[in-house]
Amino acid sequence: MKNRLSIASAVAATLLLGSVILTPLAHTSAAAPDAPYHPIPPGFDFPADQQTLLNMRDHQDVAGMRKHAWMVFAGMTQPVDAGGEPVWETWYAPEDVFTAPATGAQLQGLHRRRLRFEVLHQLQRRGARPQALGANLASFTLFNGDTRDWVQKNALYSTSALDTLNNGFTSSGTPVAQREIKEFPNKAMSLKAVWLVVKSPQNSPQMTGVPVWDPPQNVPVPDTASHPMQTWSRFVAVDASGNPVPPGTKATANFVVAHPNSPVVSINRFYSIKLTDPAVVQALHGMITIVNARSAAVGDYVVLLGLHYTTKEIPQWVWSTFWWHDRPNDPPFGADRPSAVKGVWQNYRMTTTYGMDTPKEKDGSPPIAFNPYIEAGLTPDRFGSGIQANCMSCHQQAVHPSDLSFTLRRGTIDPADPTFQKKTKTDFAWSIPQNEQ
Ligand code: HEC
Numbered sequence: 001m002k003n004r005l006s007i008a009s010a011v012a013a014t015l016l017l018g019s020v021i022l023t024p025l026a027h028t029s030a031a032a033p034d035a036p037y038h039p040i041p042p043g044f045d046f047p048a049d050q051q052t053l054l055n056m057r058d059h060q061d062v063a064g065m066r067k068h069a070w071m072v073f074a075g076m077t078q079p080v081d082a083g084g085e086p087v088w089e090t091w092y093a094p095e096d097v098f099t100a101p102a103t104g105a106q107l108q109g110l111h112r113r114r115l116r117f118e119v120l121h122q123l124q125r126r127g128a129r130p131q132a133l134g135a136n137l138a139s140f141t142l143f144n145g146d147t148r149d150w151v152q153k154n155a156l157y158s159t160s161a162l163d164t165l166n167n168g169f170t171s172s173g174t175p176v177a178q179r180e181i182k183e184f185p186n187k188a189m190s191l192k193a194v195w196l197v198v199k200s201p202q203n204s205p206q207m208t209g210v211p212v213w214d215p216p217q218n219v220p221v222p223d224t225a226s227h228p229m230q231t232w233s234r235f236v237a238v239d240a241s242g243n244p245v246p247p248g249t250k251a252t253a254n255f256v257v258a259h260p261n262s263p264v265v266s267i268n269r270f271y272s273i274k275l276t277d278p279a280v281v282q283a284l285h286g287m288i289t290i291v292n293a294r295s296a297a298v299g300d301y302v303v304l305l306g307l308h309y310t311t312k313e314i315p316q317w318v319w320s321t322f323w324w325h326d327r328p329n330d331p332p333f334g335a336d337r338p339s340a341v342k343g344v345w346q347n348y349r350m351t352t353t354y355g356m357d358t359p360k361e362k363d364g365s366p367p368i369a370f371n372p373y374i375e376a377g378l379t380p381d382r383f384g385s386g387i388q389a390n391c392m393s394c395h396q397q398a399v400h401p402s403d404l405s406f407t408l409r410r411g412t413i414d415p416a417d418p419t420f421q422k423k424t425k426t427d428f429a430w431s432i433p434q435n436e437q
Pocket of ligand 1: 191321369390391407431434
């Protein structure tokens, strides 16, 4: 055990120091490994007019809210070259954002495609039961240029600068409600992507399984259960050969355990990247809680299962999330998708939230918004479980000094709540306490 841990930490150290570079996509092999930064191009309703978005929220125009969320998705998934690398993949990694601004030669090193996987931190809440081994996904966060510039201009990467701000609030007797950083500009945007390692047929005769989220019925409120992926009721097996899959084909789907007689789907129905760099594969070997990471090999794939984004188009940000489904068009989460969403990106469902209190759920309670691959496995607390949480209500709890003891509540938390005493609210950005140094 000791031995394994020290190997894991050696790999973690390599991860921190080295820049792990993922080579181009399997099915989009013309993509340049060093595509320069691309913002969302014009024509995708980004950034939208703030009042228009708030009106949609306040008039319960769910279809309008969804249409906008899909349009931003269409913009961020536009290909940046003939190879099909999406706009969002050219964005900045935390180490390019949470650091003093780069100059001269250092700038040359930016804009490289440096997708570094991490264990999904969100599940590692203080005091929460650790997730069962083998039930986690690889993840990373990325930030657009407007977010990066704001973080750097305001030294939001610096623990000592944030301490100075926080201590200043205390010494000047600032009311708790006003203990907050200056708000980000309206074009700021960030994202979190989660991935599953899928075996290639060259490396394994077994097909990798993908859990499919079909919402459980009659869940009590508050929900006292956790819903980690390995407990879901349905799995599909991924054929990574790229060959057409005849309808009705069945195989064993391997996800933690074997799920015999599962429907087979082609890997072409996922956004995927082929693992070609041994350093990336080696780094995965150290991430022992990630499904399939220990057995990852060059030639295998990572497929995108979930994607979160948030934009500062409204004061409390727009929160949208996308997840893979074998029937992606079913309502309510497959509805309203405009034709501007192209190709492989049509395989994802979506939910969005513009507010902590409205539009209400059918039972009159505050709105729910979650991604099954990211939040369903969270440990429930007295307010409910991850499948009854709201992005914004959890992100409202982001503070410096870092405190990960968030609750899964829905609805607005009073900005003067005692939980914010002696803290500075970081404008909903968990990424600040997570990455400051
Ligand atoms: C239970 C609390 C919780 C919920 C619910 C939650 N998040 Fe997060 N989120 C976090 C934490 C903690 C981080 C930072 C650690 C990490 O990157 O995993 C984070 C990181 C992020 C990031 C990276 C940028 C940043 O500033 O933090 C984005 C984007 C994001 N979440 C979007 C969403 C969206 C969209 C939803 C709803 C579908 C959501 N989150 C629900 C806790 C939560």
